[in-house]
Amino acid sequence: MKTDPNHPPTFLDEEFSRIIGYIAHRDSKSSMVSKVDVAWHLDHMLKVIIATCAILQKSNPEEFKPSYSFIRTMVFVTGYIPRGVAKAPRSVRPSDVIETNGIYDQLATARGCVSELEQLDARAHFKHPYFKNINKNQTKRFLKLHTLHHLKIVRDIIKKQT
Template structure:
């Protein structure tokens, strides 16, 4: 049975195949942007976890973290992503995203092999342990899959 991240990865792939649809009433960004952003997160987080050191683990508590991690819901248009996970316009083409997709697929499949004390550091949530990280990645990817679904349903010619 596939883990939730692998299932979501398959969904990202299916949206990628739809091309760069846009629906400004849903999002200022098109399908390729959302796929690329999601893949950047899925590529980078396992690497961050691999490099983490247990002594650097610093969890934080906050209402927004509690709400997101317990409901699985992320508000649209409220978050500010770090620059390194924002897609670059000149790289938003099928070829670049396909390469990123291959790398991201490999990366998400390495998470299961990481030490249980591996963690990621989130700009707002502080350190998230391995289990919380997988949950966050699932929530974040689902957030963007919902946006892509709405873009496809409201696409403009």
């Protein structure tokens, strides 16, 4: 796996490489797998990474209050996010037109954001709609699982495209 010389290695490097590989399949679609095409999933994954990192950077570590979420515990323990259960918040839903250059631009931004996470306080936090308050390390786990979830969907779309 090659790393970007502009950014130190991060916990999402493998996933970023897979995203790059899937861009060539951006227009692939399979109604058996998903209502949307590969480009939508790629764009969504990157929007989630960028938006989440921005929230963590703006958070005040002094205000972090740990919380319990049964759903978070189940997802983090199993490493599995069920398909078709949650709906993406409007802020991280792709627009109707997704440009390939836009995916590459977001990829560069996401790589930069992720590499900056390491400098944040451990209590930097993010309020997830299902997982409640999650700190930096929990957020990293969420980003990994969320990205893998969509990469599996993309893989299945490509296998079964109609």
